[in-house]
Amino acid sequence: MLFNSAEFIFGFVPIVLFGFFWIAGRFGNESAILWLVLSSLFFYGWWDPSYLLIILSSMVCNYHLGRHIYNLKSKWLLTAGVVGNLAVLGYFKYAGFLVFNLAWLTNSDWSIENIVLPLAISFFTFQQIAYLVDSYKQVTEEYRFIHYALFVTFFPQLIAGPIVHHKEMLPQFQNNNAFRISANHIAIGISIFAIGLFKKTVIADGMADYANPVFNAADAGSAPDLLLAWSGILAYTFQIYFDFSGYSDMALGLARMFGIILPLNFYSPYKARSIAEFWRRWHITLSRFLRDYIYIPLGGNRKGQGYRYLFLMTTMLLGGLWHGAGWNFVIWGALHGGFLAVHQGWRLLSERHTWLQLHASIAWLITMLAVIVAWGFFRATSLDGALSILQGMVGLNGVAIPMAILARLGEVGVMLQSWGVTGYHGGASHLVSAWIYCLLLIPVVVCLPTVQDLFRQHHASLTNIEETAGAGFWLAPRFIRKLAWQPALVWASFSSLLLVIGLMTLGQVSDFLYFQF
Amino acid sequence: MSTYLKQFSTVTAVLLIVIASLNWAIDPFAIWHNRCLEGLNCHKTEAGDKIYLTKAYQWRHVNPDIVILGNSRPELGLNPSSPLFKGKTVYNLGIRGAGVGTQTKHLLNLLETSTPERVILSIDFLDFLQRSTSTVNWPPKPYPSSNMPLTLLQQPNPYYFNNNIKARLATLYSLDTTLASIKTLARQYQQTNYTTLDGFNQAQGFIPIVHNEGTQALFDQKRQELLKRLDGRSYSLADKQGQSSSFNALKILVDTLKSKDIKLDIFISPYHQRYLEIVNQTGHFELYLAWKRKLVNQLSTLDFLPHGTLLDFSGFNRYTLEPVPQGRGKFMQWYWEPSHYREELGEVIIEHILSTNIEFKLTKENIEPRLSKEKSAISSLHASSE
Numbered sequence: 001m002l003f004n005s006a007e008f009i010f011g012f013v014p015i016v017l018f019g020f021f022w023i024a025g026r027f028g029n030e031s032a033i034l035w036l037v038l039s040s041l042f043f044y045g046w047w048d049p050s051y052l053l054i055i056l057s058s059m060v061c062n063y064h065l066g067r068h069i070y071n072l073k074s075k076w077l078l079t080a081g082v083v084g085n086l087a088v089l090g091y092f093k094y095a096g097f098l099v100f101n102l103a104w105l106t107n108s109d110w111s112i113e114n115i116v117l118p119l120a121i122s123f124f125t126f127q128q129i130a131y132l133v134d135s136y137k138q139v140t141e142e143y144r145f146i147h148y149a150l151f152v153t154f155f156p157q158l159i160a161g162p163i164v165h166h167k168e169m170l171p172q173f174q175n176n177n178a179f180r181i182s183a184n185h186i187a188i189g190i191s192i193f194a195i196g197l198f199k200k201t202v203i204a205d206g207m208a209d210y211a212n213p214v215f216n217a218a219d220a221g222s223a224p225d226l227l228l229a230w231s232g233i234l235a236y237t238f239q240i241y242f243d244f245s246g247y248s249d250m251a252l253g254l255a256r257m258f259g260i261i262l263p264l265n266f267y268s269p270y271k272a273r274s275i276a277e278f279w280r281r282w283h284i285t286l287s288r289f290l291r292d293y294i295y296i297p298l299g300g301n302r303k304g305q306g307y308r309y310l311f312l313m314t315t316m317l318l319g320g321l322w323h324g325a326g327w328n329f330v331i332w333g334a335l336h337g338g339f340l341a342v343h344q345g346w347r348l349l350s351e352r353h354t355w356l357q358l359h360a361s362i363a364w365l366i367t368m369l370a371v372i373v374a375w376g377f378f379r380a381t382s383l384d385g386a387l388s389i390l391q392g393m394v395g396l397n398g399v400a401i402p403m404a405i406l407a408r409l410g411e412v413g414v415m416l417q418s419w420g421v422t423g424y425h426g427g428a429s430h431l432v433s434a435w436i437y438c439l440l441l442i443p444v445v446v447c448l449p450t451v452q453d454l455f456r457q458h459h460a461s462l463t464n465i466e467e468t469a470g471a472g473f474w475l476a477p478r479f480i481r482k483l484a485w486q487p488a489l490v491w492a493s494f495s496s497l498l499l500v501i502g503l504m505t506l507g508q509v510s511d512f513l514y515f516q517f
Numbered sequence: 518m519s520t521y522l523k524q525f526s527t528v529t530a531v532l533l534i535v536i537a538s539l540n541w542a543i544d545p546f547a548i549w550h551n552r553c554l555e556g557l558n559c560h561k562t563e564a565g566d567k568i569y570l571t572k573a574y575q576w577r578h579v580n581p582d583i584v585i586l587g588n589s590r591p592e593l594g595l596n597p598s599s600p601l602f603k604g605k606t607v608y609n610l611g612i613r614g615a616g617v618g619t620q621t622k623h624l625l626n627l628l629e630t631s632t633p634e635r636v637i638l639s640i641d642f643l644d645f646l647q648r649s650t651s652t653v654n655w656p657p658k659p660y661p662s663s664n665m666p667l668t669l670l671q672q673p674n675p676y677y678f679n680n681n682i683k684a685r686l687a688t689l690y691s692l693d694t695t696l697a698s699i700k701t702l703a704r705q706y707q708q709t710n711y712t713t714l715d716g717f718n719q720a721q722g723f724i725p726i727v728h729n730e731g732t733q734a735l736f737d738q739k740r741q742e743l744l745k746r747l748d749g750r751s752y753s754l755a756d757k758q759g760q761s762s763s764f765n766a767l768k769i770l771v772d773t774l775k776s777k778d779i780k781l782d783i784f785i786s787p788y789h790q791r792y793l794e795i796v797n798q799t800g801h802f803e804l805y806l807a808w809k810r811k812l813v814n815q816l817s818t819l820d821f822l823p824h825g826t827l828l829d830f831s832g833f834n835r836y837t838l839e840p841v842p843q844g845r846g847k848f849m850q851w852y853w854e855p856s857h858y859r860e861e862l863g864e865v866i867i868e869h870i871l872s873t874n875i876e877f878k879l880t881k882e883n884i885e886p887r888l889s890k891e892k893s894a895i896s897s898l899h900a901s902s903e
Contacts, residue, residue, distance in 0.1 A: 183521075183522055186522060187521045407729045491521075496529040504694075507683065507687040
């Protein structure tokens with residue numbers, strides 16, 4: 001079941017929500033938690049009931065392992081648990097990729113049967129690895145299996161995050177207030193959900209119409225020219241932004257209706273003025289996991305600058321592989337690792353030589369260029385496809401304009417043709433629309449506040465963060481910061497409008513990009 | 518917060534009602550068959566993008582005497598309002614991109630509620646081609662997305678109930694429909710393609726292209742499309758078991774109309790000479806001739822030819838040999854581009870169908886001499902171009 005599907009919005013959510021509060025009132029909190037766990041498992045099993053076996057066995061094993069690790073403080077058990085989780089993840093996610101590459105390296109015909117990747121396995125595996133580590137560190141507390149099951153399966157965060165810690169969630173599940181229906185939570189939750197639904201279904205899916213043809217053609221061997229390549233990659237840059245942003249908002253909104261506040265997972269990453277800041281804003285809980293469970297245990301910044309760069313690169317390579325078993329994801333991770341290392345070096349240098357400090361707009365532009373280039377590898381399904389897009393972006397595939405536009409340019413058109421600009425038939429309105437939408441979305445991602453900012457007086461997330469004058473690249477920040485959601489008619493109308501427009505897309509339901517991870 | 522929730526619910530309900538009313542009134546895909554208000558919703562400018570939806574519902578409100586069937590060529594070329602039809606109610610069921618199977622399925626569903634006296638079927642060479650390596654799955658399974666009550670084999674479509682509800686709801690509440698309603702309102706007086714209430718596609722979208730880029734640009738574009746489809750590919754008329762979806766569907770159509778005693782006129786669309794040159798250039802001209810031969814044989818076997826009419830407007834004749842003008846703003850008399858003829862040529866076709874004129878009639882007796890003539894014509898064209 002997708003968040004942006006009619007069966008979810010009109011069937012699943014109302015039934016689970018009202019069932020939860022009714023059961024809590026009638027049979028007590030524990031019964032309500034059981035209801036929520038069963039509902040979440042139903043939500044998960046909707047795609048394929050056979051997945052349930054994997055998530056249930058994973059939960060049972062990890063729960064008991066965690067208890068033993070906590071009681072025995074055993075490093076061996078912890079290691080075994082982490083390795084076991086990674087082995088399961090590795091089998092489902094990377095076995096095919098590994099065998100394919102081994103066969104290629106050894107020129108053999110080894111192959112492996114197509115292994116179906118269980119939904120969200122990366123998310124619930126990482127979440128439980130964090131739980132095992134925290135059990136070893138003795139930061140877990142006594143609780144029942146049903147509470148643990150809810151921490152893993154709670155449907156708003158099950159499929160695509162945020163990757164939550166038990167210490168963030170369990171106290172909330174044990175708080176009596178969460179079991180009493182609250183107009184406050186419902187109003188905030190539904191408003192946040194409406195904003196997220198609009199971002200995902202209207203903007204992200206709308207931009208997919210402009211990104212997909214360019215990338216599909218490039219993967220099929222065509223060479224997009226300058227304008228087309230840029231329109232395609234910019235469209236994807238916005239598609240993935242609003243896809244993830246919208247989904248994260250929907251997750252926050254849904255959880256809030258149950259009185260649960262999730263950690264922040266997405267916070268205006270395209271306002272970032274450095275690649276490090278980008279990663280503090282993009283997929284925040286994954287970045288936190290990579291930092292706390294890979295980068296710092298590797299040595300972090302404790303072993304000198306050289307090692308620091310190496311650890312950054314290693315962490316980002318693993319982060320790339322986490323997103324998918326393919327060389328393009330490895331390259332994407334390596335690029336970001338490299339960007340982070342360059343940024344770190346530059347930061348040290350500019351501390352010593354202040355004239356090297358860049359103006360905010362220049363820093364933002366360079367950061368965005370780096371992010372956009374890396375998206376080319378992330379989105380293309382082949383290396384050739386990604387390189388073809390990049391070649392197009394630097395003009396190596398020429399410059400072409402649809403004849404319908406070129407013919408209307410008169411003398412300018414003749415001049416452009418004399419400079420080597422060529423014309424082609426068809427696609428004029430599509431290209432123009434792509435560029436118009438891309439240009440319109442730049443100020444949207446740079447200027448507008450997120451739900452974290454809009455709902456700052458109402459705790460949209462567990463994370464206590466606000467845009468300040470020094471962070472991010474903002475246009476007209478003073479004006480924008482005045483915007484704040486209030487329980488008033490104007491916000492009710494605005495949220496309702498977004499919800500209605502979002503609902504109107506249900507007939508054309510699309511997949512959420514982050515499902516593939 | 519309770520007040521907020523009440524406000525939110527009220528605004529949501531009002532918005533839903535307003536949007537549904539707008540979409541119902543404008544009816545951009547012509548499925549609700551509302552009153553046509555000039556300058557407001559008569560020109561269904563967006564129906565072309567959802568033509569399968571439009572053509573699945575539009576006829577349900579028409580009880581036509583004559584049905585025009587085929588792909589985009591008759592859809593753009595044969596005007597149901599032609600004076601030649603002399604007061605008959607005519608519906609153009611031509612569907613852009615539809616193959617013979619889809620066309621037949623649409624007609625069979627129309628026949629469930631309407632009893633036309635005549636069907637005019639346009640057929641095309643390319644619609645009968647299949648990749649040489651492909652295997653035909655016959656009988657075809659119903660499409661999960663089909664919103665037709667009956668399948669091609671005239672059995673109940675198991676997906677119809679759900680799809681019908683979804684389609685009707687989507688035409689009231691979807692974002693696509695709402696944007697289409699707004700565009701329909703804005704484009705009533707623009708030179709753009711639009712579908713009329715009798716299914717005809719007014720191909721006005723070609724006009725600004727001819728003015729700005731010239732007819733030659735349209736020919737160039739079609740040439741590229743055809744080359745992309747035909748060049749370097751191997752096609753056949755049937756698979757190894759001799760099965761052809763298109764010929765099988767044609768058989769169903771002919772047999773059904775015969776059993777219902779409905780007159781059927783079949784004609785082969787006129788292609789501009791440039792079109793056939795590409796067919797020849799890509800090595801498919803012999804297949805094109807073989808298709809005509811097979812068509813005549815099949816229709817003869819179905820006992821169609823002695824009673825019905827098969828007209829062939831393709832090949833090389835005074836219409837198809839029309840020169841292509843160079844420069845902007847110069848329109849052709851008969852064609853928009855090599856595969857789509859204008860309404861003017863459509864009138865000629867209608868006139869021949871409704872008359873006893875035998876100039877374009879194709880029979881078992883004259884097929885071979887006609888094919889030889891075409892073959893020599895393409896050879897001489899080829900020789901002169903070298």
